[in-house]
Amino acid sequence: MTRAMAASAARRGVRVNAVCPGLLETPMAAAIGSPLAQRLRADTLLDVAGSEAMRGLVACVLSAESSY
Numbered sequence: 001m002t003r004a005m006a007a008s009a010a011r012r013g014v015r016v017n018a019v020c021p022g023l024l025e026t027p028m029a030a031a032i033g034s035p036l037a038q039r040l041r042a043d044t045l046l047d048v049a050g051s052e053a054m055r056g057l058v059a060c061v062l063s064a065e066s067s068y
Contacts, residue, residue: 001018002016002017002018015066015067017061017066019054019057019058019061021049021053021054021057022044023040023041023044023048024048024049024050024051024053024054025048025049025050025051026050026051
């Protein structure tokens with residue numbers, strides 16, 4: 001979907017990106033329940049981060065410095 005949107009919007013000078021962080025520590029993730037949450041953590045290759053960890057990534061993607 002991201003690739004199709006990017007190809008369509010490129011003619012108008014609009015960039016389309018996607019951030020797919022996987023499991024994040026959020027109230028919604030905490031509500032999943034212990035067994036499922038443990039399984040998701042075990043299957044995740046990287047550390048499970050809080051949503052605030054995505055701020056820098058999203059800021060970079062939205063900035064003019066990432067225009068290429």
